[in-house]
Amino acid sequence: MTIENMVMTLNRIPEIKAVVDTGTDWTVVFGFVLTIVAVIAGSWVSLATYKRSLISQEKLARAVALKDSRQSWINELRQTCAEYVATIGLLQVHAESKEVHSVFIAKVDAHDQSTAANMIAAWAEENRKLMLSGLSLCAKIQLLSNPDEPAFQELMIPVRFALSKASSVNGGAIKACEEIVLLTQRILKTEWERAKKME
Secondary structure, eight states: OOOOOOOOOOSSOOOOOOOOOOSOOHHHHHHHHHHHHHHHHHHHHHHHHHHHHHHHHHHHHHHHHHHHHHHHHHHHHHHHHHHHHHHHHHHHHHHHTHHHHHHHHHHHHHHOHHHHHHHHHHHHHHHHHHHHHHHHHHHHHHHHSOTTSHHHHHHHHHHHHHHHHTTSTTOSHHHHHHHHHHHHHHHHHHHHHHHHTTO
């Protein structure tokens, strides 16, 4: 077996030409620009939507906080007016039973002067406490009221009248308390409607 050798010669080096086109490929450039515009527009839309959502959430949070605050105020006004009416009722009963109490004290005094003196002091102390409670609740109703609203101005008339007449027999304090209840119901209804509407 014979091995033949083969030789290949290269007489000339082939020319390699690179084709470099320095022209602009507008399709690619347009694609990049379109992509950039889409990203910027998407970001802008997202930011605008976020801002609207944030403003809406803030308004809702304020409305809910206002509603909760108004509901708390409504509850406090209701409780204060109820306590006031009860205190005026007690003052009225206290005033109306003063004559009977005086007769009882006179009978006790005939047998035991120190017990009678203690009973008179206790009676006077109870009357002072009831009157102070009435004054305190009257002031609280006034502080919870809006002096610019006619309904509250109307409410304060029987509130003050009831306190001034509660210590007198048949002074009309109980009738004034009935008016307080009616006016308070109207105010509470109006305020509840405002709270429901989140005004």
